[in-house]
Amino acid sequence: MRVPAFRRFLLAHLVSATGSAMAPVALAFAVIGQGGGAGSLGIVLTANTVPTLVLLLAGGVLADRMSRSRILFLGNLGAAAAQAAVAVLAATGTATTFAISICACLSGVSAAFTAPAAQGIASRLVPKEHLQRANALVRVPGNAVKVIGPVVGGFVVSVTGPAWALGWDAATFGVAALLLLGLRLAGAVPSGAGPLADLRAGWAGFRSRSWLWSYTAAGTAVVAAWLAGFQLLGPLVADHDYSGARSWGLVQGAFAAGLLAGTLVCLVWRPRRLMLVCVVTGAGMMLPLAALGRGLALPWVLGAAVVAGVGLDVAIVCWSTIMQQHVPDEELGRLSAFNAVGERLAIPAAYLLVALASAHWSSRQILLVCAAVICLATVANMGVRDVYRIRRVG
Incomplete structure (x- = not known):
């Protein structure tokens, strides 16, 4: 916190998080307000997700060739323009599923370039021995507003409509863009090769680190099982076996509190075996899936959600620190992009498999399968020797 540039970076995160926490509620009701249903919302979410997945590798290459602060500036500026366009469409009553999907696509493109660049910012601003605390501090604003942001967003949307909440999100992206531009971080020293050669070199670096590709492979299964279980099946089980939206809201709030x-x-905790802690704590995500699958009482589900949130955030902070301490700065953007793409690859297939399995199995049975997948992926990852060798620097 004594580093002015890091304080600026942290402030940009805080400003942007206040808008991003309200945006999902506002976007959903912008779609509903123009007569759309689950199908329309699914189209919008797909339009946002696919460009990110397709362009992440290009974003990783660019993050290692250009100024990362300039990439973050342009990416946040693009997201601000996209959200402002949706706000105008909602305010004027001219929103359609197609128009909102175009804006969502532009937001996804921005995310594809900002995510790899953001991974390498903290390592440029603070010494390696302080990276874990720096990464934790960066996550404080987003996790804090996740607890109250959706509630505030729901109130604003119910009183004024979605346009104001979307407009606020656009404004926060714009302010964050200006703050990030002020970092003025120079780009990495160019390799002298073309973008495709840089991408091949990044792939070689990714394959040469067994701790990196094995964690990514395990994450492919873990992330897909978690999203298919918690995000897709969780609300259905809450509606059928608990008290519906009220219960699911409590579960989501418990998970957000766990993240914080x-x-x-x-x-305050600085484990030495960072990689082992990262693998073990991430396994906590199987607990709420198992609790819902077993039909446990709501207090047990809430407790499991809190533990899962704590474990997930510890894993995220530890993983960011590992990448920043054990990957050279000139490769960080590309290797982060390979990891991000790998962890997202199986998500569409998981949604499809759940849809097919639901014709033969109950939601609770599928949740137990998802929990078992997370458990097995974790056990397999713990069999990798380098998991025990990667430790905190300093």
């Missing part, structure tokens, strides 16, 4: 608690844990 996990961030605070990382500010």
Whole structure:
């Protein structure tokens, strides 16, 4: 916190998080307000996700060739323009599923370039021995507003409509863009090769680190099982076996509280075996899936969600620190992009498999399968020797 540039970076995260926490509620009701249903919302979310997945590798290459602060500036500016366009469409009553999908696509393109660039910012601003606390501090604003942001967003949308909440999100992206431009971080030294050669070199670096590709392979299964279970089946089980939206809101709030608690844990606990901690704590995501699948009482589900949130945030902070300490700065953008793409690859297939399995199995049975997948992927990852060798620097 004594580093002015890091304080600026942290402030940009705080400003942007206040808008991003309200945006999902506002976007959903912008789609509903123009007469759309689940199908329309699915189209919009797909339009946002696919460009990110397709362009992440290009974003990783660019993050290692250009100024990362300029990439973040342009990316946040693009997201601001996209959200402002949706706000105008909602305010004027001219929103359609197609128009909102175009804006969502532009937001996805921006995310594809900002995500790899953001991964390498903290390592440019603070010494390696302080990276874990720096990464934890960066996550504090987003996790804090996740607890109250959706509630505030729902209130604003119910009183004024979605346009104001979307407009606020656009404004926060714009302010964050200006703050990030002020970092003025130079780009990495060019390799002298073309973008495709840089991409091949990044792939070679990715394959040469067994701790990196094995964690990514395990993450492919873990992330897909988690999203298919918690995000897709969780609300259905809450509606059928608990008290519906009220219960699911409590579960989501418990998970968000766990994320915030996990961030605070990382500010005071500095484990030496970072990689092992990262693998083990991420396994906590199987607990709420198992609790819902077993039909446990709501207090047990809430407790499991809190533990999962704590574990997930500890894993995220530890993983960011590992990447920043054990990957050279000139490769960080590309290797982060390969990891991000790998962890997202199986998500569409997982959604499809759940849809097919639901014709033969109950949602609770599928949730137990998802929990088992996370458990097995974790056990397999713990069999990799380098998991025990990668430790915290300093």
